[in-house]
Amino acid sequence: MNDGKKKPVSVGPARRAAFEELKRRGSLLRFGSHQAYRHVLQTLSIQTGLDLSQPSTFVIRITDRCPLRCRHCTDWSADSTGELTTGQWSDILDDIARWPGSCHTILTGGEPLQRDDLDQLARHATRRGLTCTVFTHGGNLGPARVARLVDAGVRCLRISLDGIGQTHDTFRGASGLYDAVLRNIRDARKTFPSLAVVLGAVIVEPNVDQIGSLVRLAGDLDLDGIEFMVLYPSFYDRSSPDPHWYRGHPAWPTDPSRVERALAEVGELRRQGYPVLNLPGQLDLFARYYADPTARFDDVPCLGLHTKVNITSRGNLFACNKERGSLVGRSLREVWNSDELRTMRKRATSCGLPCAIACNFQQPFLSRVRLLGRVLRR
Ligand SMILES: C[S@@+](CC[C@H](N)C(=O)[O-])C[C@H]1O[C@@H](n2cnc3c(N)ncnc32)[C@H](O)[C@@H]1O
Numbered sequence: 001m002n003d004g005k006k007k008p009v010s011v012g013p014a015r016r017a018a019f020e021e022l023k024r025r026g027s028l029l030r031f032g033s034h035q036a037y038r039h040v041l042q043t044l045s046i047q048t049g050l051d052l053s054q055p056s057t058f059v060i061r062i063t064d065r066c067p068l069r070c071r072h073c074t075d076w077s078a079d080s081t082g083e084l085t086t087g088q089w090s091d092i093l094d095d096i097a098r099w100p101g102s103c104h105t106i107l108t109g110g111e112p113l114q115r116d117d118l119d120q121l122a123r124h125a126t127r128r129g130l131t132c133t134v135f136t137h138g139g140n141l142g143p144a145r146v147a148r149l150v151d152a153g154v155r156c157l158r159i160s161l162d163g164i165g166q167t168h169d170t171f172r173g174a175s176g177l178y179d180a181v182l183r184n185i186r187d188a189r190k191t192f193p194s195l196a197v198v199l200g201a202v203i204v205e206p207n208v209d210q211i212g213s214l215v216r217l218a219g220d221l222d223l224d225g226i227e228f229m230v231l232y233p234s235f236y237d238r239s240s241p242d243p244h245w246y247r248g249h250p251a252w253p254t255d256p257s258r259v260e261r262a263l264a265e266v267g268e269l270r271r272q273g274y275p276v277l278n279l280p281g282q283l284d285l286f287a288r289y290y291a292d293p294t295a296r297f298d299d300v301p302c303l304g305l306h307t308k309v310n311i312t313s314r315g316n317l318f319a320c321n322k323e324r325g326s327l328v329g330r331s332l333r334e335v336w337n338s339d340e341l342r343t344m345r346k347r348a349t350s351c352g353l354p355c356a357i358a359c360n361f362q363q364p365f366l367s368r369v370r371l372l373g374r375v376l377r378r
Pocket residue numbers: 066072073074075108109110111112135136137158159160200201202229230231232233234235
């Protein structure tokens with residue numbers, strides 16, 4: 001008998017999963033098309049001098065705190081008072097979400113898992129249409145922890161791995177870390193196949209002869225990418241760098257020709273299909289940098305100021321190696337369009353400093369397309 005009431009449509013688990021998958025692919029494609037649109041504006045700005053750029057990535061250092069003491073990093077030693085509260089970060093995320101289209105937010109640190117509200121912040125970001133990646137040392141990513149991040153909408157984990165076995169543990173000052181990271185990655189891969197997992201490795205003295213092995217490991221683990229970075233003066237030391245900071249630095253590679261060979265091997269493995277996210281041109285620039293870290297890169301336009309907004313744990317804008325004032329209570333759009341940032345963007349094209357060759361290099365969009373392609377095929 002029909003009593004006139006509509007019966008609730010019951011959707012089986014298979015259909016629900018198919019619907020969720022469709023939604024995931026739809027949002028990734030939407031994200032890709034918005035990133036492409038911004039890439040065009042950013043490239044036009046660099047090439048014509050017209051200031052059309054809109055940021056596509058927001059790198060948010062939600063804390064400086066970290067239990068590790070990696071040899072190349074001093075973030076953990078920063079004064080951690082004044083870190084923004086959940087509410088203040090949520091306001092900043094709301095402001096980011098007001099940019100048209102889908103932006104990429106990277107929650108990093110310090111170690112972002114040190115913040116109890118990491119899931120809450122990630123959920124806040126993703127509910128507002130932002131795509132969210134978490135950078136982590138990966139040692140504490142047990143299955144339950146990853147499940148909470150995935151539930152909060154995190155699409156990608158970028159896990160540091162600076163060497164094989166004992167090399168990694170010694171460099172990061174944490175016994176058993178390498179095994180824990182590998183176990184966590186394998187578990188995450190098995191349980192959440194649609195979660196992108198990428199390795200990040202800084203090229204340093206202890207790992208120069210293991211760079212190729214790291215690439216092969218990323219392939220064997222079926223990861224979505226491995227991204228190499230160069231060693232810099234530490235984050236908070238950059239505003240007054242000693243030009244010879246690398247001399248006597250415990251992690252600075254002593255023999256540039258070994259680095260050159262390692263980078264050539266990375267290029268070769270990339271050609272063979274290993275998931276290296278760095279473009280070949282960038283690997284060549286890395287070799288140049290390690291041969292002479294004081295060299296200028298006048299031929300490399302810096303895209304960092306056109307593509308990204310870096311925000312420190314106290315909510316300050318960080319650009320060109322200096323803090324540039326608080327974003328709390330200020331609209332990001334107003335800051336982005338300020339005379340100070342416009343002038344800095346104009347100069348960036350021919351700045352020549354080495355920060356242009358790593359995460360400010362012109363490839364972020366292209367490597368993201370590669371990553372997106374791999375994630376969509378999953
Ligand atoms: C600061 S950590 C924050 C996320 C997390 N704690 C981790 O270790 O991945 C982000 C990245 O910066 C890298 N990093 C730290 N100090 C660096 C330096 N002096 N030069 C280049 N990269 C550095 C780390 O190796 C890591 O890949």
